[in-house]
Amino acid sequence: MTTFVGILAALVVIAFAFYFIARGVTGGGEEANGPDPRMEAKILENIAPVENIRVGGSAAQDAAPRAARSGSDVYAAACIACHAAGAAGAPKTGDQAAWAPRAAQGMDTLMSHTLNGLNAMPPKGTCADCSEEELRNAVQHLLKEAGVEAKGGQAAAPAAAPAAPEAAAAQPAAASGKGKEIYQASCFACHGTGAAGAPKLGDQAAWAPRIDKGMDTLMQHTLNGFNAMPPKGTCMACSDDDLKAAVEYMIAESK
Template sequence: MSNVQQTHSEDHESPIRTPKQLAVVVLLSFVVPIVVIILLVKFVTAGNSVGAGSDSLTEESVANRLRPVAGFELRDANAPRVFQSGEAVYKAVCATCHAAGVAGAPKLGDAGVWAPRIAEGFDTMVSIAIKGKGAMPPKGGNPDLDDIEIARAVAYMANGSGGKFEEPAAPAPAAAPAAEGAAPAAAK
């Protein structure tokens, strides 16, 4: 029976045989979980980056998302009108259709499509642009544009497609003669 007890007690022996080994195991049982927790915290908090190539959190993109959809501009009704260039009118109004050829609109730069229109003459092209034709509304759908601005846009598009038109100059201000006429009346 003593043989059975001896065999039985050997089966239950611990791998820790010395007090030094016990101290090491106790110390590691506290240190290892703490190190693992610290590494996990660093891993979770270290990266505030968004997906690769994404700039959705930059100040500029956040500001663009927060800005109003519609613009508002106060203008002095008595100030002289500043006419836009043909390129500015094209980019703001005409490019919507003429950049992609939407609804049969002649694409900017396609000389073959523009040639028959250019052959009709500048005044005819301006008249069509002001009054509208087919799917194109009068003045490209922007009634605030002046006829000079429409003519400048026509010249810009025609010249970009093989034409050789001069961009119309802004008319002389009409306020100057009215001010001269008022001065002599006040002197009487």
């Protein structure tokens, strides 16, 4: 019995000894399983921008005598994350076909989408401390890289406004001025360059088989979209007559 208790006591002592040796080797039990200091630093770095958001404080900051950052600076700091590679479905930098229909919306719409966000596009493109001017610079940088331009005001509205007076659709001649205007505002983006496989203005070979389909089919494809051709050619404010004038203009130029 004494021997047995002695062995038991020795085993307990050995067990404790192993426990403390193990602790020593791994650098101290619980602490060893705690956050890795490098990981911790990275996490702090990742959440850092959140700390920089000042609720209602941005106006004061904008007023500070700081020169507005250039479009390429803001782009490199904030927008590149998604727009360089097209992450999350972002239109890729320099991709004319992707940017053309967006530019066609006009600068006001682009700015409102940039400031407020649009689907996966986050408000201010994640640049919380960017002023509106800086974001505008960045948008202009993106447009320039894609080789497209956006009108300063509401792009589509002025083109659509003068639609009423003349019975445009009935007189193709009178309509051609307006057709050209709409073409330049909305259709040129693709049809001027052949972007996204659009038949190019003036390309007889490309247009002949399309013209053969007849005006009804062409109008239906223009209104409802057709493969990569977007509905209404992105001119959401255009009336049917406006679009008809644009199609007639394109046909006349491409015969």
